[in-house]
Amino acid sequence: MNKDEIPAWVLALNSEDLEFVKNFIISSGSLKEIAKNYGVSYPTVRIRIDRVIQKIEMNVNLEKxxxxxxxxxxxxxxxxxxxxxxxxxxxxxxxxxxxxx
Structure with a gap:
């Protein structure tokens, strides 16, 4: 896949966000598992995922x-x-x- 084929919402995420999404997928979407791996609380992970969701939604809406x-x-x-x-x-x-x- 070349850069022109990468969805705009992916390009809108910074490297930290992409790493978080990768870890989310690897942990099968378990926020508890991610919290454990990052050494933070479940609510902290929930806030982080909400922020990533907002970035993605903002970019998707912008495309329209x-x-x-x-x-x-x-x-x-x-x-x-x-x-x-x-x-x-x-x-x-x-x-x-x-x-x-």
């Missing part, structure tokens, strides 16, 4: 925004090139994400 759809349509119609479309979308996303934090 009209401006992003419009820019993608412009690229499909060859009215702008793909690289410019990606650049506009990434800039828009980064500004929206920083405004929501």
């Amino acid at each position: 925004e009209p401006l992003i759809s419009y820019v993608k349509q412009l690229a499909i119609e060859n009215r702008i090139n793909i690289e410019d479309a990606k650049s506009i979308i990434e800039k828009y996303k980064s500004e929206r994400m920083s405004n929501n934090e």
Whole structure:
């Protein structure tokens, strides 16, 4: 899989979040197991997973925004090139994400 095929929600997660998701999967989704492995309480793990969920949901919702759809349509119609479309979308996303934090 090349970088262009990686879902945007995955790219929105930092390395710490990705490591947490990996450990979550390895532990078969057991928050108790993750809490034990990290040496923290269950509520602490629950808060962490809720934050990761929020990041993913925010990015998924962002993909549905009209401006992003419009820019993608412009690229499909060859009215702008793909690289410019990606650049506009990434800039828009980064500004929206920083405004929501």
